[in-house]
Amino acid sequence: MTLEQLLADTKPALQExxxxxxxxxxxxxxxxxxxxxxxxxxxxxxxxxxxxxxxEWLVKGCESRAWLMHYHDKSTDKHYFIxxxxxxxxxxxxxxxxxxxxxxxxxxxxxxxxxxKFDQLNLKPYLSQSRGNGLTAMAEKIKACxxxx
Amino acid sequence: xxxxxxxxxxxxxxxxxxxxxxxxxDNAATMHKPKAVTDAVQRFYQQQNSNVHRGAHxxxxxxxxxxxxxxxxVASFINAKHRHEIIFTSGATAALNQIAFGLMHTxxxxxxxxxxxxLEHHANIVPWQLHCQRHGIHIDVVPLNSSLQLDxxxxxxxxxxxxxxxxxxxxxxxxxxxxxxxQMVAMAKAxxxxxxxxxxxxxxxxxxxxxxxxxxxxxFSGHKIYGPxxxxxxxxxTALLEQLTPLLAGGEMIEQVSFVNTxxxxxxxxxxxxxxxxxxxxxxxxxxxxxxxxxxxxLIQHKSLLLKAFFSGLAQIKxxxxxxxxxxxxxxxxxxxxxxxxxxxxxxxxxxxxxxxSGQHCAMPLxxxxxxxxxxxxxxxxxNTLDDVNRCLLALEQAVxxxxx
Numbered sequence: 001m002t003l004e005q006l007l008a009d010t011k012p013a014l015q016e017x018x019x020x021x022x023x024x025x026x027x028x029x030x031x032x033x034x035x036x037x038x039x040x041x042x043x044x045x046x047x048x049x050x051x052x053x054x055x056e057w058l059v060k061g062c063e064s065r066a067w068l069m070h071y072h073d074k075s076t077d078k079h080y081f082i083x084x085x086x087x088x089x090x091x092x093x094x095x096x097x098x099x100x101x102x103x104x105x106x107x108x109x110x111x112x113x114x115x116x117k118f119d120q121l122n123l124k125p126y127l128s129q130s131r132g133n134g135l136t137a138m139a140e141k142i143k144a145c146x147x148x149x
Numbered sequence: 150x151x152x153x154x155x156x157x158x159x160x161x162x163x164x165x166x167x168x169x170x171x172x173x174x175d176n177a178a179t180m181h182k183p184k185a186v187t188d189a190v191q192r193f194y195q196q197q198n199s200n201v202h203r204g205a206h207x208x209x210x211x212x213x214x215x216x217x218x219x220x221x222x223v224a225s226f227i228n229a230k231h232r233h234e235i236i237f238t239s240g241a242t243a244a245l246n247q248i249a250f251g252l253m254h255t256x257x258x259x260x261x262x263x264x265x266x267x268l269e270h271h272a273n274i275v276p277w278q279l280h281c282q283r284h285g286i287h288i289d290v291v292p293l294n295s296s297l298q299l300d301x302x303x304x305x306x307x308x309x310x311x312x313x314x315x316x317x318x319x320x321x322x323x324x325x326x327x328x329x330x331x332q333m334v335a336m337a338k339a340x341x342x343x344x345x346x347x348x349x350x351x352x353x354x355x356x357x358x359x360x361x362x363x364x365x366x367x368x369f370s371g372h373k374i375y376g377p378x379x380x381x382x383x384x385x386x387t388a389l390l391e392q393l394t395p396l397l398a399g400g401e402m403i404e405q406v407s408f409v410n411t412x413x414x415x416x417x418x419x420x421x422x423x424x425x426x427x428x429x430x431x432x433x434x435x436x437x438x439x440x441x442x443x444x445x446x447x448l449i450q451h452k453s454l455l456l457k458a459f460f461s462g463l464a465q466i467k468x469x470x471x472x473x474x475x476x477x478x479x480x481x482x483x484x485x486x487x488x489x490x491x492x493x494x495x496x497x498x499x500x501x502x503x504x505x506x507s508g509q510h511c512a513m514p515l516x517x518x519x520x521x522x523x524x525x526x527x528x529x530x531x532x533n534t535l536d537d538v539n540r541c542l543l544a545l546e547q548a549v550x551x552x553x554x
Contacts, residue, residue, distance in 0.1 A: 031500040032500075032547075032551060035496075035497060035500070035551060036551060036554070039493075039551075039552075063491075063492045063507060063508040063509075063523065064490050064492045064522070064523075065522075086490045086492075086522055087490040087492040087493050087496075088489070088490065088493050088552075089492075089493050089496050089497075090492065090493075
């Protein structure tokens with residue numbers, strides 16, 4: 001599988017999360033419901049082939065391993081991402097992160113406030129957790145994809 | 150049944166009164182502190198708070214007396230021959246670092262070998278690796294057998310290579326398995342090796358007797374035996390402590406200083422540079438004194454009751470893969486749920502206010518041997534109850550149900 005194919009497969013999944021699932025997460029009545037949705041989100045993303053899970057894409061600081069690949073379309077100045085994680089809940093949370101930033105321009109990405117967005121979705125506690133779940137490391141890695149202004 | 154009353158025991162921990170909804174099973178990471186300990190620490194700061202060994206006033210003298218009393222308490226707790234064989238450190242990790250650093254060039258020479266085991270915590274691997282690589286010392290590793298116990302036949306074979314130092318844990322921090330330390334020390338001594346025991350998980354299970362065990366070094370952390378964080382003990386036999394090069398220098402460890410030469414103070418001060426964690430050490434003394442009111446066999450029996458209930462409950466939950474053995478177990482159970490990642494399981498337990506740890510527990514070589522990405526670790530303490538066991542089992546069932554839906 002090529003990066004282009006994977007990007008093409010990931011894009012609609014992220015769009016679907018953006019348009020359909022975010023509202024469900026926000027309205028989940030209890031943690032069980034929320035976690036069920038999160039695990040579903042992770043499943044929607046195409047898995048990254050084992051071969052592609054290289055050290056350079058590894059997100060450091062996770063109890064579970066996660067990988068983030070980034071593609072910057074310079075002609076349109078848009079950023080696209082692919083991710084995978086060993087852990088399902090973390091993958092779901094990371095998928096939410098990605099759907100928020102996928103397709104952003106460099107300027108949009110630079111000023112994007114993930115904390116604020118997660119707060120709106122009632123997901124902020126997961127961000128502020130210790131390095132354990134790796135979400136903070138993932139957020140930093142996404143930000144680092146932004147070319148220096 | 151013993152006369153042990155778990156509710157009476159538990160009632161001495163303020164945490165459980167303030168946080169009654171939590172099931173705390175992360176005891177191998179750190180334990181809760183009884184009021185005897187938090188009171189001792191608070192009293193020190195509120196009523197004494199002076200530096201030790203140097204003040205020109207009575208407050209300092211009193212602080213010194215209490216600090217040194219804590220050394221006596223530790224010495225008596227582990228039955229050390231001499232009080233100066235107790236060195237206070239910031240924890241087991243600091244103690245192991247001091248030993249590994251301190252033996253280089255004094256005992257260990259280029260070309261020598263040392264022996265570790267497959268199930269060590271990183272703190273009993275990396276300090277050795279760091280110094281051994283620089284000094285050209287070879288590290289051998291005792292493998293595990295199929296029941297995840299140390300392979301003693303292989304150990305015997307490796308001892309034939311005449312390692313100068315053998316360092317192993319009393320209790321595995323992942324599996325909870327109690328190592329046959331008495332036998333392992335005897336075998337190492339017969340081969341002429343210096344023995345180091347990482348007692349971080351062992352000391353709270355069974356009060357170790359230094360003179361009976363006859364190991365050369367034994368280390369542990371205070372916070373894993375009801376004491377404050379930032380405290381630890383490095384026990385060593387006098388002759389070997391004398392040979393350790395101090396890892397940290399400055400302050401009380403010095404006798405004479407000029408820019409040409411410095412001579413060091415005598416033991417134990419030689420290995421205790423800088424202002425020690427005075428309040429912490431006093432708290433550790435209070436912890437060890439407090440726990441000795443109880444009969445350790447009662448505590449062991451209570452924990453084995455919890456383990457038995459937990460193991461039989463786990464057997465009823467479909468898809469649970471238990472790594473730990475129920476026998477020779479100090480109270481730790483490492484497990485996984487089918488092919489699920491342990492962090493998912495732990496996250497769901499967390500949502501149900503069951504505190505466990507997930508991951509590789511600072512023992513990556515063990516997990517690469519086990520070929521698993523990690524495990525969920527449930528570590529029981531004497532203040533845990535059968536209700537804790539049941540709540541953890543119910544939470545696990547719920548997690549399995551959601552994960553496998």
